Amino acid sequence: MSIFKKKAAAEEAALTEEFLIQRAVGRILVIVTVGVLILLFDLFVGFDFSTVPLLKEKDSVYLVRPAEGRSAGHIDLVADIETDRGTVTKEYELSLYPCERERSTASGPTGSSRRNSAAGMMSEEELLSYEMRSVINSLNDDLSVRRVSLPNHLRTGEPITWGTEKKTNTAMISLAMILLILFVYRRRLDPLKKIRRSQMDSVNRQLPEFASRLVLLLGAGLVLSAAFEHIIEESRQAESLAGDYFYSCMAEIDHKIRETNSSLEKEFRVFARSSECSGKGSRELMRISNIISDNISKGAELTDKLQSESEALWLSRKSDSEERGRLAETKLTMPLTVFLLVLVVVTVSPALLEL
Numbered sequence: 001m002s003i004f005k006k007k008a009a010a011e012e013a014a015l016t017e018e019f020l021i022q023r024a025v026g027r028i029l030v031i032v033t034v035g036v037l038i039l040l041f042d043l044f045v046g047f048d049f050s051t052v053p054l055l056k057e058k059d060s061v062y063l064v065r066p067a068e069g070r071s072a073g074h075i076d077l078v079a080d081i082e083t084d085r086g087t088v089t090k091e092y093e094l095s096l097y098p099c100e101r102e103r104s105t106a107s108g109p110t111g112s113s114r115r116n117s118a119a120g121m122m123s124e125e126e127l128l129s130y131e132m133r134s135v136i137n138s139l140n141d142d143l144s145v146r147r148v149s150l151p152n153h154l155r156t157g158e159p160i161t162w163g164t165e166k167k168t169n170t171a172m173i174s175l176a177m178i179l180l181i182l183f184v185y186r187r188r189l190d191p192l193k194k195i196r197r198s199q200m201d202s203v204n205r206q207l208p209e210f211a212s213r214l215v216l217l218l219g220a221g222l223v224l225s226a227a228f229e230h231i232i233e234e235s236r237q238a239e240s241l242a243g244d245y246f247y248s249c250m251a252e253i254d255h256k257i258r259e260t261n262s263s264l265e266k267e268f269r270v271f272a273r274s275s276e277c278s279g280k281g282s283r284e285l286m287r288i289s290n291i292i293s294d295n296i297s298k299g300a301e302l303t304d305k306l307q308s309e310s311e312a313l314w315l316s317r318k319s320d321s322e323e324r325g326r327l328a329e330t331k332l333t334m335p336l337t338v339f340l341l342v343l344v345v346v347t348v349s350p351a352l353l354e355l
Contacts, residue, residue: 017192024188028181035177042169051075052096054164061162063139063148066098073098079132080161081154088128092136100143131155202245204320207284208313210246215310218303224296225264229254265293284313 052073053064066073073096081088131154139148150162210231217227232254235247253267272289288309295302 017189020188020192024184027184031177031180031184035173035180039170039173042173052094054162059152061150061152063094063096063150065096065143065146065148067146068099070098072096076164077136078163080163081128081132082159082161083128090129090132092132094136094139096148097140097143099146127156128154128158135160199245203285204317206244206246207288208310208317210250211288211306211310211313215303215306218306224292224302225257228264265289265296269293284309284316 052066052075054075054077055062055064063075075094075096077092077094079090079092081090135151135154139150151160153159213231214224214227217230218224222230228250232247232251235241235244236251241247249271253264253271256262256267257264269289269292272285288306291302291305291309295305
């Protein structure tokens with residue numbers, strides 16, 4: 001066995017359920033800590049994505065227009081308007097165009113008179129909204145001015161207090177943190193499940209061949225223990241079986257038999273039961289264990305029953321292979337569909353472009 005395979009085997013042995021739960025708890029604590037820090041930053045500092053600064057100097061508030069040649073800036077403005085009915089808060093998403101020194105688009109008296117005539121037909125609330133829209137729209141009238149002053153009063157006399165909208169992402173951050181915690185919690189035992197699936201595949205893959213070789217050697221005149229030792233010795237010499245779970249377990253059984261002078265049927269039954277309980281084995285492994293235990297002293301009968309079981313195992317393996325092939329075909333359906341769509345688009349595009 002190579003160094004990398006030994007290292008992988010050692011890592012698999014270290015992956016116990018308690019270790020994985022402790023690792024998941026550690027990851028959850030890290031997620032909670034980072035999430036709380038991000039929440040605190042969002043609550044007290046906030047993530048400001050505005051590209052236009054809002055500056056205050058004494059009683060004046062102004063915006064700084066982007067420099068000439070740059071793209072338009074964006075800012076979320078909040079206007080608190082003092083009316084006779086109390087404070088009315090309006091929120092606006094403003095796009096401030098870049099500065100153009102040689103261009104001015106200031107509104108003339110015609111636009112002002114048209115605005116006055118339209119305002120006479122509005123209610124008080126509509127008039128307030130209309131005046132605020134006029135103020136917001138007028139901020140891009142003169143592009144030659146770099147510092148854009150915000151008015152302290154509306155044209156109708158109501159005082160305005162300007163500010164920026166502070167958007168918090170508390171709900172999104174909390175939801176992301178909860179989803180990450182649930183993801184880590186649900187996937188905490190996935191490495192162990194993956195190892196167990198790999199071990200189960202090894203048992204189901206090697207068991208038919210093992211049973212066939214056992215039947216062949218028993219039919220050649222060897223006793224069960226000698227046939228088992230011969231199979232283990234051949235598996236040690238085969239490079240393709242190095243690190244295989246099933247044959248490594250068989251080698252451990254052979255070693256335990258030599259060291260403790262235990263019986264083969266007893267150790268094989270222990271392995272079959274432990275494999276079945278942990279989800280790593282199969283019912284076929286348990287059946288072979290029962291056949292060996294019940295017919296250990298009946299040579300011909302043991303060979304016949306193992307022969308029948310071997311044939312059933314090969315049929316089961318064949319059906320499993322066919323099922324995996326059908327699943328592979330199903331998984332290839334979507335990539336093939338995408339490939340055909342791309343092929344159709346590439347073929348049809350020149351004809352469409354000529355229309």
